Amino acid sequence: NLLTEIKDKDEVILDGECGCVLINPSDNIKTQWLEKQKKYKERVEKLNKLKGTKSITQDGLTIQIKANIGSVEDVEGAIRNDAEGIGLFRSEFLYMDSNRMPTEEEQFKAYKTVLEKMKDRPVTIRTLDVRGDKGIAYLQIPKEDNPFLGYRGIRICLDKIELFKIQIRALLRASVYGRLRIMFPMISTLDELKKAKNIIEEVKEELAYKKILFSDDIKIGIMIETPAAAMISDILAKESDFFSIGTNDLTQYTIAVDRMNVTVANLYDTSHLGVLRLIQNTIKNAHKEKIKVSICGEAAADITLTNIFVAMGVDELSVNAGSILEIRQCIQGINAKAEREKLSI
Ligand code: PEP
Ligand code: MG
Numbered sequence: 001n002l003l004t005e006i007k008d009k010d011e012v013i014l015d016g017e018c019g020c021v022l023i024n025p026s027d028n029i030k031t032q033w034l035e036k037q038k039k040y041k042e043r044v045e046k047l048n049k050l051k052g053t054k055s056i057t058q059d060g061l062t063i064q065i066k067a068n069i070g071s072v073e074d075v076e077g078a079i080r081n082d083a084e085g086i087g088l089f090r091s092e093f094l095y096m097d098s099n100r101m102p103t104e105e106e107q108f109k110a111y112k113t114v115l116e117k118m119k120d121r122p123v124t125i126r127t128l129d130v131r132g133d134k135g136i137a138y139l140q141i142p143k144e145d146n147p148f149l150g151y152r153g154i155r156i157c158l159d160k161i162e163l164f165k166i167q168i169r170a171l172l173r174a175s176v177y178g179r180l181r182i183m184f185p186m187i188s189t190l191d192e193l194k195k196a197k198n199i200i201e202e203v204k205e206e207l208a209y210k211k212i213l214f215s216d217d218i219k220i221g222i223m224i225e226t227p228a229a230a231m232i233s234d235i236l237a238k239e240s241d242f243f244s245i246g247t248n249d250l251t252q253y254t255i256a257v258d259r260m261n262v263t264v265a266n267l268y269d270t271s272h273l274g275v276l277r278l279i280q281n282t283i284k285n286a287h288k289e290k291i292k293v294s295i296c297g298e299a300a301a302d303i304t305l306t307n308i309f310v311a312m313g314v315d316e317l318s319v320n321a322g323s324i325l326e327i328r329q330c331i332q333g334i335n336a337k338a339e340r341e342k343l344s345i
Helices: 027-048 074-080 092-096 104-118 154-159 161-177 190-209 227-231 233-237 247-255 262-267 273-288 306-312 321-332 336-342
Strands: 012-015 020-023 064-069 086-090 122-126 179-184 219-224 242-245 292-295 316-320
Touching (some): 064 074, 074 321, 086 104, 086 316, 154 161, 154 190, 161 179, 161 190, 219 227, 219 233, 273 292
Parallel strands (some): 064 316, 086 122, 179 219, 219 242, 242 292, 292 316
Antiparallel strands (some): 012 020
């Protein structure tokens, strides 16, 4: 309702950092915010100097920092901020931007553009992850009392196989234009992972039969975002090329606290020992199978947790483009060995 409250010629401060709008601020408030703006610009200038440098800890451990994106347009910000790849492309936004299902051709174009723009940097595209409450009417997802515990993510794709195959076909066709990695969301059983991989194999056979090209080096990984997946990560690691930990969902499912419910927001805490132990378990199990682990939930951009993730041995962090340089700065100040010795979870 902001537009009814703000009148012509009103003065407005828009602070994207705290997410607030101040209408007709007093002189005192204006001075405070101008000071804040100055400090912000200084911080950004300092961070910009880190472009082109590596995210290496003081004792020589390299952590890759990639970007989370939700659209083709977001790639510009990722490149501008020096992303070493796309760690999470939330492909569902392609489905949410329209009142009909995106065609194979439309999806192919979007994936191809992202891959081409990222050149030799890897691009991890997550297959469709929607829920009933995300408002995609044409998918006709039934209304559910608990959409977060219901028909979502890979569960929908393994049920609506044709829909899933369209996306897989588009992804495989685009794979020749860059370094594609495909990632499945909301995995909670080994069976789901095997079924999803089988569908990729089926589509590969169909494309090969039609002499349509696709890359022969596409890595297939999964999101670890259910406690079940974290607990069986030793088994899942044998069938995956990489893991990416979705701390947003992992936190809500582990603590049993709805990530969208402001009433219980005080309980939502990724640094809860229960969540951290699952993350550590996942990293250990992945490394036993010699696969890499990324963290791509919001916690990956939380500089109060970076030292813990580094101590646990995380290989990659995937964050919104605006946080890349800040996380790089943080990593450059960390001594991984000292953090490992301190870690007690
Ligand atoms: C997550 O759950 O942490 C995640 C990255 O996926 P999304 O936020 O899209 O559910
Ligand atoms: Mg998630």
